[in-house]
Amino acid sequence: MLAFTLRRALQAIGVMIAVGIISFSMFRFAGDPVNQIVSIDTSAAERASIRQSLGLDDPVLVQFGRYLVNAAQFKFGVSYQFRQPVSTLLMERMPATLELAICATVLAMVFGILMGVYSALRRDTLLAKLFQAVSLIGISLPTFLIGILLIYLFAVTLGWLPSFGRGEVVRLGWWTTGLLTVSGLKALIMPSITLGLFQMTLIMRLVRAEMLEVLRTDYIRFARARGLTTRAIHFGHALKNTLVPVITVAGLQFGSVIAFAIITETVFQWPGMGLMFVQAVQNVDIPIMAAYLLMVSLIFVTINLVVDILYTIVDPRLRATISRPA
Amino acid sequence: MSVRHHLLAAISLAIVATTPVSAQTLRYANQGELKSLDPYTLKETTTIAHHGHVYEGLVARDKELKIVPALAESWETLSPTKWRFHLRKGVKFHNGDPFTADDVLFSAERVRAKGSNFLSNVPADAKFSKVDDYTVDVTLDSPNPILTSQWDGWYIMDKKWCEENNSIAPTPAAATTPSFASLHENGTGPFMIESHQPGVKTVFKANPNWWRKPEHNLKEIIFTPIGSDATRVAALLSGEVDVIEPVPIQDIQRVNSSGNASVMTGPEIRTIFLGMDMARDELLYSNIKGKNPFKDIRVREAFYKTIDVELIKNRVMRGLSTPSALMIAPQLYPLFKDFRRPKLDPDGAKKLLADAGYPDGFELTMDCPNDRYVNDAAICQAVVGMLARIGVKVNLLAQPKAQYFAKVLKPGGYQTSFFLLGWTPASSDSHNVLHDILGCRDDPKDSTRGEASLGGYCNKEVDALTDKVLVETDTAKRDQLIKQAYEIVIKDYGYIPLHQQGLAWGVSKKVKLTQRADNQVLLYWATKQED
Numbered sequence: 141m142l143a144f145t146l147r148r149a150l151q152a153i154g155v156m157i158a159v160g161i162i163s164f165s166m167f168r169f170a171g172d173p174v175n176q177i178v179s180i181d182t183s184a185a186e187r188a189s190i191r192q193s194l195g196l197d198d199p200v201l202v203q204f205g206r207y208l209v210n211a212a213q214f215k216f217g218v219s220y221q222f223r224q225p226v227s228t229l230l231m232e233r234m235p236a237t238l239e240l241a242i243c244a245t246v247l248a249m250v251f252g253i254l255m256g257v258y259s260a261l262r263r264d265t266l267l268a269k270l271f272q273a274v275s276l277i278g279i280s281l282p283t284f285l286i287g288i289l290l291i292y293l294f295a296v297t298l299g300w301l302p303s304f305g306r307g308e309v310v311r312l313g314w315w316t317t318g319l320l321t322v323s324g325l326k327a328l329i330m331p332s333i334t335l336g337l338f339q340m341t342l343i344m345r346l347v348r349a350e351m352l353e354v355l356r357t358d359y360i361r362f363a364r365a366r367g368l369t370t371r372a373i374h375f376g377h378a379l380k381n382t383l384v385p386v387i388t389v390a391g392l393q394f395g396s397v398i399a400f401a402i403i404t405e406t407v408f409q410w411p412g413m414g415l416m417f418v419q420a421v422q423n424v425d426i427p428i429m430a431a432y433l434l435m436v437s438l439i440f441v442t443i444n445l446v447v448d449i450l451y452t453i454v455d456p457r458l459r460a461t462i463s464r465p466a
Numbered sequence: 467m468s469v470r471h472h473l474l475a476a477i478s479l480a481i482v483a484t485t486p487v488s489a490q491t492l493r494y495a496n497q498g499e500l501k502s503l504d505p506y507t508l509k510e511t512t513t514i515a516h517h518g519h520v521y522e523g524l525v526a527r528d529k530e531l532k533i534v535p536a537l538a539e540s541w542e543t544l545s546p547t548k549w550r551f552h553l554r555k556g557v558k559f560h561n562g563d564p565f566t567a568d569d570v571l572f573s574a575e576r577v578r579a580k581g582s583n584f585l586s587n588v589p590a591d592a593k594f595s596k597v598d599d600y601t602v603d604v605t606l607d608s609p610n611p612i613l614t615s616q617w618d619g620w621y622i623m624d625k626k627w628c629e630e631n632n633s634i635a636p637t638p639a640a641a642t643t644p645s646f647a648s649l650h651e652n653g654t655g656p657f658m659i660e661s662h663q664p665g666v667k668t669v670f671k672a673n674p675n676w677w678r679k680p681e682h683n684l685k686e687i688i689f690t691p692i693g694s695d696a697t698r699v700a701a702l703l704s705g706e707v708d709v710i711e712p713v714p715i716q717d718i719q720r721v722n723s724s725g726n727a728s729v730m731t732g733p734e735i736r737t738i739f740l741g742m743d744m745a746r747d748e749l750l751y752s753n754i755k756g757k758n759p760f761k762d763i764r765v766r767e768a769f770y771k772t773i774d775v776e777l778i779k780n781r782v783m784r785g786l787s788t789p790s791a792l793m794i795a796p797q798l799y800p801l802f803k804d805f806r807r808p809k810l811d812p813d814g815a816k817k818l819l820a821d822a823g824y825p826d827g828f829e830l831t832m833d834c835p836n837d838r839y840v841n842d843a844a845i846c847q848a849v850v851g852m853l854a855r856i857g858v859k860v861n862l863l864a865q866p867k868a869q870y871f872a873k874v875l876k877p878g879g880y881q882t883s884f885f886l887l888g889w890t891p892a893s894s895d896s897h898n899v900l901h902d903i904l905g906c907r908d909d910p911k912d913s914t915r916g917e918a919s920l921g922g923y924c925n926k927e928v929d930a931l932t933d934k935v936l937v938e939t940d941t942a943k944r945d946q947l948i949k950q951a952y953e954i955v956i957k958d959y960g961y962i963p964l965h966q967q968g969l970a971w972g973v974s975k976k977v978k979l980t981q982r983a984d985n986q987v988l989l990y991w992a993t994k995q996e997d
Contacts, residue, residue, distance in 0.1 A: 171868030172877065178583050179509035181892055181902060183914045184876045186585065191877070221501045222664045223648045232663070288696050295704045303700040304495075304692055305667075409692045411666040419499070419665065419693065422837070424868045 148448055152441040159437040160211060163430060164204055173220050173424040194220075207430065216431035221423050226431045230413060235316045236306055237405070237412030241397045243328055244336030249390055252340040256347025257379060260355070271344065278341035283400070287334040287407035294330060302327050304409035335404040339393050343386060350382040391447055395440040489672065489685030490994040492977065493707040495698055496987065499665045499691040502648040505621040506582040506636035509892065512711075514619050515986035516689070519670055520560070521621030521653035524551060524570065525614045529980050529991065531735075531797060531894065533614050537565065537622055537654065546609035546939055553600040557677045559624045560651070560658045567596040572625035582636040586892060587620045589613070611939045616893045627652045656680055656990045657687060665691060683993045702727050702972045708994065709979065710972040711987050715784050715840060721972050730971045730981045733788045735795035736890040738839055740773065740849065740962040742766060742883070745907070745922025749883040751831035751861075754824075760883075760921075764822040766959035768815035770808060772856050773849060775964055782844045786968030792952055794891065794899050795966045797983050801949050805956070807963075816856045827857025833885040834862060835870040840967045846886050860884070874920050885920055888967070890984070896948045900932040904955050923960035927951075 173194065174187050191197055195206070210217065216226035255275075259268035295303035307323030309316040318324025354360065355378055363373045402414035409415065413432060420428035498512040505517040524538035535541075538551040557565040574594045577584050591607040604613070628634055633647035651659050656678070657670040670687040672680065690707070692698040695714045701707045703724050713721055718729045742760040743749060749758050759765045775789035788796075789807065796802035819827060834846035843864040850860040865873075874882040891898035906924035907916035916924070931951040938944040955961065971987065973979050980991040 169869075171866070171870075172872035174877065175871040175875065176868060177508070179892070180871070180875075180889075181509075181586065181898075181918060182583060183585075184917055185912075185914075187877050189580070221499075223502050223504075223507070223645060224664065229664075288700075291697060291700045295706070296700050299704055302706055303704050304697050304706070305690060406694055407697060409690065409694065409697055411663075415693075416665060422866065422868065 144452065145449060148445050152445050155441050156434065156437055157208075159433060160208060160430075161204075163433040164207055167424075167426050167429065168200075170421065170426070170429070171424045173426060176423040176425070177220055211430065211434055217427040219420075219428050220425045221420070221428075226427045229416065229428065230431060230435065231314060232316075233411060233413045233416050235314075236318075236410060237398060237401055237414060239317060239319065240328070240331055240335060240401055240404070240410060240412060241394065243332040244397055244401075245339065245390065245394055247332050248336040248339035248343055249386075252343030253347050253379075253383075253386070255340075256344040257351060257374070259344070260348045260351035261374060263352075275341035275344050278337040283334055283338070283403045284407050286337060287330070287404060290330045290334060291407070301330055306411055331404050331408045331410050334407070335397060335401055339390070339397060342393070343390060346386055346389060347382055350385060351378060354378045354381050388447065391443060395436075395443045398439060399436050490683055490996065491686040491688060492684050492709065492989060492992060492994050493688045493690070494709045494711075494987065494989060495690050495692040495701055495707045496711050497691070497693060497695075497698065500662070500668050500689065501664055503651045503659065503662060504633075504636060504645060504647040505623065505653075506577050506584050507648065509583045509587075509619065511890075511985050512987075515988060516668075517621060517653075518655065518986065518988060519657040519687070519990060520651045520655045520659055521623070522655045523617055523619065523621050524553075525617050527618050527894075527982070527984070529982060531983060533618065537570075541614070544603075547606045549604045549606075549613060550597070551602045551604065553602065554677065555600055557654050558675055559627065559654055560673060561624070561627060563624050563626050563652075565622070565624075565654055566599045567602050568599075569622055569625045570594065570602050571596055572628065573620070573622045576623065576628070576634065576636055577620055579635055584620055587616050587618075589616070609937045609939050611937075611941070611944060612893055612895045612897065615895050618894070619892075621653065623647075624652050656682070660686075680990065681993075682990050684989065687989050699972065702974065705974065708974040708977045709987065709989070709992070711970075711985075712840070713970040713972040715786050715968070715970060718784070718786070718970055725975075727972055727974045730969070730973055730979065731786055732969045732981050733795070733797075733966050733983060734890075734969045734985050735797055735894070735966065735983050736839070736888050736985070737790055737793055737795055737966055738787075738842075738845070738886065738888045738964045739793060740769075740964060741885050741887060741919075741921035741923075742769065742962075743880070743921055744960075745880070745924070749830060750881060751883045753829040759822065759824060759828060762822045763959060764818040765824070767808075768818040768822070768856060769853065769858075770959050770962050771811040771815040771818075772852050772858075773962055773964070774810050774852055775807065776810075777852075778845055778848050779965060782841050782848050783965070783968065786840070786970060787965035788968070789965045790963045791956070793889070793903060793955070793961060793963050794896055795983070798891065798894050799896055799945070799948065801945050804949065805952065808956075812852075812855050819856055819858075824857075827859065829859040829861070830883050831861045831863055833870060833874055833882040834864040835867045835886070836864040838867040838870070839886075839888045840970075842886060842888075845964065849886070876917050880920050880922065882920060886964075887920060889918070894984070896952075897932065897935050900928065900935060900948070900951050904951070904960060905929055905932060921961065923955070923958070925954055925958055925960070928954050 174190050177190060219226050219229055222229060255271045259271045262268050291303045294301045305327060306318045307327035308321040309318050309324055310320045318328055360373060360378060363377055401412060402418055405412045405415040406418050416428060417432045496512055500516045502508060505521050522536050524536060525533050526536035528534045537554055537557060539554045541549055541551045543549050553567060559565060571594050574588055577588050578590060589610060593605045595603045597603055631646040633645055656673050656676045658673050660669040660671045662668045668689045672685050692701060698710050699717045702710045705726060713729050721727050721729050744760040746758055748756060779785060779787045779789055791805040791807040792802055832846060834843055836843035846862055846864055850862050853860050872878050874880060874885055889903060901915055902918040904923060905915040906929055907919055907922055909915055928951045931947050935944055935947045938947060969981060969985050971981060976995040978993045
């Protein structure tokens with residue numbers, strides 16, 4: 141078991157290094173950061189001195205080495221645009237992103253499961269068909285379009301919800317939260333729906349398919365034969381067994397919710413890490429880009445690692461294959 | 467009806483009558499962010515405008531862009547190379563420190579120190595000396611008629627505060643440690659920054675001790691950057707913000723018809739132009755090998771006479787541009803009206819091209835930014851279509867500004883054959899245009915002349931005139947010299963000016979605002995009705 145965990149951890153480190161190499165080589169094509177730091181009429185001599193002090197004139201290998209050494213110690217330097225340590229900036233923006241991602245996931249789970257169960261149990265009703273249609277929209281419409289449509293409906297036309305930002309936030313230590321104020325909660329609604337819609341439809345379809353599958357199995361038939369109530373059969377037995385793959389998918393998807401928050405955050409001017417990343421790309425702010433990419437890959441790798449380990453705990457068959465590799 | 471009631475009514479009437487218009491909160495959203503609060507780190511319009519709410523210079527520009535006294539009450543020239551400035555008395559920085567000559571001397575040092583982006587605002591040869599606490603002399607090596615114009619945007623900082631907070635040096639662009647002055651401010655201006663979260667939100671509070679009587683009725687400005695065009699417009703339409711800049715031109719109609727906001731439009735002083743590489747012996751990106759077609763004046767003339775600026779104005783800019791014959795805006799040069807663009811003549815152009823030896827035209831690549839100027843990539847597309855009429859096949863390379871500028875500017879090696887660029891002279895004066903864009907590159911060697919001349923246009927006569935313009939103190943004579951220089955550039959078809967792009971600010975019906983042509987959104991001239 142320990143050997144397995146170690147092996148997986150080593151693989152995770154390998155993935156991180158690969159991400160580091162790929163992202164570093166991409167920065168070469170992002171443009172010249174100096175242009176974004178100074179005005180256009182800045183003299184060439186001044187530009188050269190900035191290049192030098194940023195270390196952009198060093199050989200590529202030296203730059204890469206410095207980048208790896210610093211990254212390994214979680215030192216990401218100072219943002220070119222904001223002149224503040226990247227780690228401070230990321231910490232400041234992280235609560236916004238995490239709060240949004242968690243709300244979106246919860247929303248997706250709750251509604252996805254409810255809709256999925258309903259459309260599996262009452263397959264032929266009008267509502268179930270409507271759910272199916274909605275899920276098709278959720279899967280096929282791009283996020284930014286949904287966001288803009290919501291803004292025009294609920295912010296501009298109806299005036300119910302704010303079109304941008306996080307509203308009033310409350311500071312709890314280093315964490316800031318919008319969950320404790322009315323304006324903060326209102327501001328969360330549309331971004332959460334936008335971000336969670338895809339996951340919601342995914343979960344709904346998954347639950348529906350799994351549920352239909354489970355309802356056909358023998359133990360459900362035996363349960364029926366024993367005369368259990370429909371409610372106990374559906375929710376006590378069928379749903380429970382349906383949820384195992386759902387939780388797996390939702391867990392794995394949480395990483396991509398954080399990563400894809402980029403678009404939602406841009407549309408709603410949500411002050412999270414994704415928005416900061418987009419602005420960093422536009423301004424060739426390499427320290428922020430590097431830190432963000434590494435952080436997102438760390439989240440993905442960690443979630444995968446945890447899921448892998450959990451599997452072996454949950455499923456004894458897997459444990460057997462691991463201890464006796466083929 | 468008792469006496470008491472009458473009395474009460476009278477009192478309440480008196481209260482209503484004497485209460486001033488209550489102070490308002492104005493919410494403002496801009497496409498760009500406020501990154502650093504240090505006023506010497508980034509010379510960029512939006513940033514300078516933000517800083518202008520909290521900091522002030524010795525001089526300022528009024529609503530018509532004329533230079534007016536600010537922290538300097540008055541000034542005189544003792545000799546062509548010696549200026550005397552009388553400072554305003556009784557001015558206090560936001561922390562209560564008094565403003566004196568020492569602060570001016572300190573700021574003059576700091577703005578020219580390594581890491582400042584405002585080096586060109588205060589000439590390197592200018593020596594500042596203190597006569598008394600409220601008098602400063604500035605001595606120059608050679609006469610400089612535009613000294614005070616250059617000073618606009620150079621804000622005065624508090625010496626004592628900078629020293630106490632380890633901020634003597636301007637936050638260098640390449641800072642590896644965060645600087646105090648980039649997160650805090652201590653100016654003399656009409657607003658103080660209450661909180662600043664870079665890239666998220668900045669709150670300005672009115673300065674109750676400002677030395678001037680405010681024109682605004684605001685108690686607070688809440689600034690939020692909103693990068694997405696659609697969201698910014700939606701925020702204005704839903705009334706969540708009162709002022710936005712810019713409004714994308716395709717949304718102007720919609721904002722105006724919404725009923726609760728309208729778009730203020732006006733000409734901006736930025737000039738958008740096309741340039742051709744006439745420096746290389748062979749174009750980098752063309753099918754003509756062994757020679758450079760742009761070295762032939764007939765080819766440049768043909769290009770000039772094919773570009774229909776009116777069509778660009780009507781179709782691409784939706785009326786929001788002012789076609790220009792000069793590389794400078796009419797607000798910045800009084801003799802602008804003496805110039806006319808050479809007439810549009812595609813047929814003549816085709817003939818010129820044939821005479822130059824390209825009867826079937828040729829092929830080349832055009833570089834264009836796609837996120838820098840108003841509809842920049844769309845303008846380039848229109849240009850491509852126009853040039854196709856005379857047989858010139860243009861391959862358009864439209865890129866984000868980060869990649870575009872890295873390629874075409876001097877550090878990138880001027881790698882372009884044909885490009886679109888915009889320019890606002892930092893000093894609001896023709897000398898900057900003549901020197902930076904229309905001057906010969908590297909002449910004398912290692913000078914900054916012609917550094918922004920991406921096309922490498924060069925005419926020694928223009929340079930000679932530019933040098934005279936620099937030191938001529940008689941305004942009328944100086945304008946004539948500038949005119950001669952511009953006439954040569956036009957005769958040479960050195961560049962193809964297109965237009966001054968339009969400003970478009972979205973303003974709520976509740977807000978009254980003054981729009982200045984340099985696109986600085988200055989909310990200390992804003993008044994807002996009660997919510």
